Amino acid sequence: MPALAVAILMLMMTGFAQEFRATLTGRVTDAGGAAVPSAKITVKNLQTGEEFSATSGGDGNYTLPFLIPGTA
Numbered sequence: 001m002p003a004l005a006v007a008i009l010m011l012m013m014t015g016f017a018q019e020f021r022a023t024l025t026g027r028v029t030d031a032g033g034a035a036v037p038s039a040k041i042t043v044k045n046l047q048t049g050e051e052f053s054a055t056s057g058g059d060g061n062y063t064l065p066f067l068i069p070g071t072a
Contacts (some may be wrong), residue, residue: 024064028056035060045070 028039039056047070056062 020069021065022067022069024067026062027060028062029060043067047071 024043026041028036028041030036035056035058037056037058037060039060039062040053041056041062041064042051042053043064044051045068048068050068052064052067054062054064
């Protein structure tokens with residue numbers, strides 16, 4: 001019986017860890033496929049007008065976390 005209680009508790013804890021926001025990741029490259037470092041990436045929520053920005057790293061990769069989803 002204690003194992004069942006632990007399993008239920010673990011399942012309940014994962015429910016609290018759910019996140020509704022999104023993370024956008026990508027890589028900026030030029031026409032030849034080479035990485036573009038220090039490129040500015042801006043995402044705009046067309047419903048709210050909010051803008052979120054990131055700068056690509058030396059490898060061209062970027063991450064924009066905690067974006068609020070919009071409707072299509």
